[in-house]
Amino acid sequence: MFAHVFRYRFKCLIRDKQLVFWTLLFPILLATFFYLAFMNLNDDEAFHPIDAAVVVSGHNQYDAPFKSALNSVSKGKNRLFNMKAASNQEEAAEWLKQGKIDGYYTSGKTIKLTVKESGFNQSIMTTFADQYRSSNSAVMQIASDHPEALQNGLLNDVGNRQNYVKEISGGSAEPNNILNYFYSLIAMACLYGSFWGMKEVSDIQANITDRAARVNMAPVHKLKAFIAGSSAALVILYTEILILLTYLRLGLNISFGPRTGYVLLTALVGSVLGLSFGAFISALIKKGGGLKVAILMVVTMVGSFLSGMMFLDMKYIIAEYLPPLVWLNPVNLLTDAFYALYYYDSLNRYALNVGAMLLFIVLFSAATYLIVRRRKYASL
């Protein structure tokens, strides 16, 4: 009997084209839009050698050392500048105007810099000139205090720079913040699954839908029918989420970290969470299909907003200023589980997130059961 109900519920659900659109096609479309819009965003903060120029003053005692200092940082893979030599001020100004360079130095007794705007590239250029000046002044200072230093290789030591910082990575994964958009998108898709749960509960309450009235007539235990139906909904939703994950991973090359098994588990927990949430709201609110849909929509969209789907910093702001909300927002729990799997080496935070989701699932399911059970209809 279970198999029979399962099969027919499955057929019945999968024919709801609108639900399939919102739970499968819409997330896929949105992910594509995200990808198209965000794929270049990280490039904006990346460092590329700065296009710069130098105009010489004509006084060799000033020009030569500065040019050689510039040349030393304009070579190799880790170079600071793509240096061009301008023949005069006018040429450099023209390059600046056309946007060919970010700024140009004018060498001389004091090095001057000409730029168009204040940005990090321009700040790096200023810093380089500062560095040149402070090195010079340090050398003069030492030479005047200890003239013998010049014989002891002072000038050599200035050029011989050491690296005083070593990069160590914070964890095994790169802090690629674009990923959070996609994680919260998956969470949104799971929560959209609540519409399947809502439909399931509506279809066993004989006072809500005709189909439920028909099902209630059949000599099948209500719980059994409900579980069979919910399993069908779960199979559909989980399959949809897997399709979405596959598309993200293979189609859009979104990284989920190395722990694939856990990612799939998270998706499953997320699907069950979505279903049970929809079932709970549907059982709780007796009247008005429109109101149910509105509540599910609002919770999902506000939840997504708070976990950073529209505005990335939101997730951090909430964690900083309203910590309880982090644990009460199911969308954030799911987003954070994916984030923790990708970003942290330890599984502590992931386990906490999954634990909280399981708690929600138990709560929603128990409440649904208590509300829906033993309801009898004298006449319909």
Place this chain on the structure above:
Amino acid sequence: MPVFKLCLKIFLHNWISVSIYIVIFLAISIALATNGTSELSNGYSQKKAKVAFISKEKTPLTEAFRHELSRSAQFVNLPDRTEELQDALFFRQVTYILRIPKGFTDSVLNGGSAQMKKTVVPGSIQNAYVDINVDQYWNLARLYAKHEPDISQEELAERLQENLSGETPVQIKAHQSAKTSGSFSLYYFNYFAYALSAVLIMGISTIMIVFNKQDLSRRHRCSPLSAGSVNAQLIMANLLFAAIAWVILIAFDFLLDTGSYSTQNIIYFLINSLVFTGCMTSMSYLIGTLMKNLEAMSAVCNVITLGPCFISGVFVPQEFLNDTVLKLASFTPTYWYVQANAHIAKLTQFGWSDLSSIIYSMTVVIAFAVAFAALSLVIGKRKRLMD
């Protein structure tokens, strides 16, 4: 004008749901536009990188170093816990976490090879920037320590401060920049594309779907009203709705950005948004002609409003978008609208040659509008004939 009156009735009946949309979109637009607004400054200012500074030792030199670094860094206080530091880095609350190990100062002064540790956003520009400043300080310290071995840490810190003081003279050669560039209005008018298209498609298609119901349209056809008159009244009602939506949304820009409305740029913003409103009205009319039920419409409405906004530079500015994406986007009117906005924001002179690119963009939007309108009239006619 019975059709026109009916339309108004339908609008009034739905005013709550439409105004909910308007309120939500306004909230989003205002939040995002405020967030995007950049301060216009006339002079040059040094940028500051966000740095978390964690020191395991406190020597006169590390203190002086911290002070010196504050010229190029904005320090962010974070607890020294791995996951919290990682979080902050992921969400770019800091871009550079610097750790000074115990015994570092002594090692530098004695010519040792101890290194500080940094955790950064790999390959980022702020990383390169902070590195230069950090290395310069300690390289100079090493230089002094080597050639003036009897110098105390306090003296050394003082010397370094002297050497590092002073600023490179920076001349800023900006062409006169418009008051509206980077302003609230620019962002607001961009988000306007999203809010307006969503509201119009929802509102206008709702009416059209009602009128396209088979029974209702048959009833219309046997009335003594000509098809032309019915269409004209429908179009008039829709234009009225569009105009009201436009006025409401525009009014908020005037309320919120008091700095821009004395500029001449705002007039062009208004013209541009009006042209775009016309285009969206005719697109909504087309969608309304094509769609049969309200449920499917909300799906179509979402995809059609969100899609072009993402790829045309409403949510993410055009300069951050990939060229291929922009090519694709140029097939939507939204792209041309955003493009015109970007040009308008930068206008400082209003001669013919300055305006030509804006007029070109607007012409493309008008062409879209005409195409949508023509298409919907043709489809409407065909439907009537086939019925």
